[in-house]
Amino acid sequence: MSAIRTFSEAASAAVSPASLASTAAAAAASVVAASASASSSPAAASVVAASASSPGAGTGATGHRAPRAPKQPKAAVDAGAAPNKRSPKPAASGSSSSSSGASGASGSGAAPKKSVLLPSPLPIADIGINLAHDHFARDVEHFLRRAAEVNVTTMVITGTSMRGSVEALELARRHGMHATVGVHPHDAKSCTTGTIPKMRQLFTSADTASLAVAVGECGLDFDRNFSPQDVQMKWFEEQLKLAVELKKPVFLHERSAHEAFVRILEPYMPQLTGAVVHCFTGTDAELKKYLSMGCHIGITGWICDERRGTDLAKIVHQIPLDRLMIETDAPYLIPRNIRPRQSQNEPAFLPYVLEMVAQCMGKSVEEVARGTFETTRRFFQLPESALPAAASS
């Protein structure tokens, strides 16, 4: 699409000079240096200070630890306050990519209207995409086309319930992708004695075995407690046992439950093929613990959030590229470094996560793209045939 600019052009155009990305770029470099010797740095504080005055701060976004207003007990998702229903199309997904307006332009007068799409220079993989969500159901092809335009070539669709896992597998089959099969802690209370046998069947039956690449999303969420904690723990462990039996990696969710989560997971680590703590948003100590256990880490647009992501931005550099993967968790967790701001996330926005991770790590976008892509391929044991032949540019 002609509206797409090169990565670096778009990166600078997509944000105004005083906005998060440029601030964070400068700060991140300092943070990387500073965090080697101190846990808090003036640079990090400046990110908070600078961004606190940005337009729209404190509104709109939703996420893992956002305070919840009304209860949404059926939402097996990461973003508690995220609308779990059909909603108006985001501006950028309208009939024309230029319909998103020029409010993100930074004072160049008659500048052409800009697309919010930011192409990655190399193929990248979204390891956490809720493609079975109603938001995408209207026109999956539309969202996949946009993702392909920005070099998001590979996706692992998240299964969060038995029904959702079956839907994820069907989408994977139809669109040449892969999926996880599991039950999110929010849905643990729906598990029965038939759940694990049903999961086993999806991993082993001829028509779905090659599509199901990990057990999960499973784990513990003591933040919202949509399922009782003892029930969550029981079904988390049952799914770990299944992963060991099937020799499949696990796709893990942990929210406000680090200690119990480690207590259950750690004994299984030597037997597990692999474990990724998806959408990691925890503390420095929690990150160090997960890395010491041999876990992989998934990073979402949380890191782009100038209000809640600054702690994560300071510690992400500790994750070796062979343990790091990136994800959108769309339609939740919109990267807040997109200009103009978007209301709902989609896989085409993954390059914004890539960009921020690269800045925070002090590495090039290309290096992080290449590293996370290779890690994804290896972790999920994706077949060569599922991968793009070459980068598009």
Ligand SMILES: [Zn+2]
């Ligand atoms: Zn999750």
